[in-house]
Amino acid sequence: MIYLLKKRLNESEKDGLSKKWKEQGISIYFVDTEKTNIIFEGNASPTGLIDPILVEKTIEINTPYQLANRKYKPEGTIIEVGSIPIGGNNLTIIAGPCAVESKERLFKTAEVVKQMGAQILRGGAYKPRTSPYSFQGLEEEGLKILAQAREEFDLPIVTEATSPENADIVAQYADIIQIGTRNMQNFELLKKVGKLGKPVLLKRGMSATIEDWLNAAEYILSFGNFQIILCERGIRTIERLTRNTLDLTAIPLIKDLSHLPVIVDPSHGTGLREKVIPMARAAVACGADGITVEVHHEPDKALSDGPQSLYPDQFRKLMNDLEIISVLTGKEVIKRPKVRDQVFIPSPSQISQTPKVAFLGKIGSFSSQVARKMFPDSSEYINCNSFRQIFEEVVSKNACYGVLPIENTLTGSIHGNYELFLDYPEVCIVGERIIRVSQHLAVFPGTIRENIQVLFAHPQGFAQSSRFLESMKNIRIMDVGNTEEAARRISEFGIGGAGITSQEAVEKYHLTVLEEDIEDNIRNFTRFIILSQIFNPTIEDDKVSGVFVLKNQPGALFQVLKIFADSEINIVKLESRPIPGKPWEYLFYADWEGNIVEDRHKKTIQSLKENTLFLRILGSYKNIWKK
């Protein structure tokens, strides 16, 4: 049981209370956060020994771990490491080699993982190895190299302390101190990192139960250090084909039992490179707050854990997969500012210090979700009533960026939006983003299905839920400008009002959801593009969008496709549309992989120009759905 007091007690107040309780044969422990917690071992529930005026809350907890129990803190803990939050909606990606082998080698791996979206760099300087003859790590030299990598790549670092003796020096360099599996119950080390007050990554002991693990966390918490990230890394079982058995059940269990964020280490969990990606995907799907994964720029030459380290390309693929899977658990990989994001930073002459961003609708529309994810620090969001207005805001330089839905996995391309590019030749594509769209049938509270009189939705909401609509006979259908507006109209209509809208809009207008996820297929994703007038392709871009008109001659399309084939460029989308005002003439919109900054690519574009009547490059950006 815990008493959370209203204030922090001073030492003499604590002594007084301790003495009073000791006389009753009860031991108490004080843990100071902003306020003092009084903790009683086990189920002791003394009464009458403390002035009730002092107590903010009494928390009944019947597990040996108390501060780690979710009852103590029903909302999950979020730990801020630099600008990276661990927990909450964020999917934290920690990547790097098993061990720091040299500055040159660490920097090579750090550079690639950073480029691919890792947020925290891992690497061991003190290595607890099974054999005393294996590489033991570079120790302080390794810590110094890690600190240099942090500066160079702007990545916080996590590295292991193996004893209370080296914990101090590790704490001097690291942003997160890792406690390895072998040390999970090294209580002196746990106490030490508890006192150090730095974030701790606490790996599960290879033979530890979940309760043992939470009790280990309790040791650290009992020193008032709440910055603990749990890490499932596999346990010893009878299975011999994998290095360990990755216990993913631990994730939903911990989510119930504790408020601490929990991440997964699929590298040690499997010990097999080819099994790391599927298990990392599974970890994210079952609700992990992140992963820590071993990546090496040359795994075959790694001094430790080479066989379980990913090649950079595998890590890139994994990052793309996680971007998609994380939508299911409502998480996302927060992007820290990185080199290519400079595309998103307007020059001082352009508008304001932080970009103004235009999108359809208000908070509650799907477009607003994308705008806030892509530009969390936007100084101003411009709510637009139409897609055309988004182009207008960008062209008039009122907005630096526009967020535009362009394609949906159920309904296909949003053709009108493609066509708007023809009216606004100054506008180009500088980014893309995919979100899962879940459409709900919402009603004004008190309305039952039989009483629905009218159904409001954006045309995309109706189109994406066409099968569901078949069951809604004889109901008036009303198109509205966006998904947020649908919810607002329901709230204005009152009883009998219904519509298809987003969860966020439901909450905004206090509506009732009658049926969740009514879209025709749960794999309902909309791809958004980011519009701007600042066209600044970078070497990290890997996708190009363009539009062309074919020559009117036999083999014209074949000729264009051959140019792509000869250049070994993969076309990922090709679609023809009528040219407005020119009957039976067509524009071809294409997306392809590659980087237009490269000379090789420039040559391809030159030949495309020569073999078409018209070619316009619409944009260059990072492909976020790479197969």
Ligand SMILES: O=C(O)C(=O)C[C@]1(C(=O)O)C=C[C@@H](O)C=C1
């Ligand atoms: O209505 C919204 O909320 C929008 O942001 C527009 C839009 C779209 O036009 O595709 C965006 C995503 C969903 O596919 C549904 C609607």
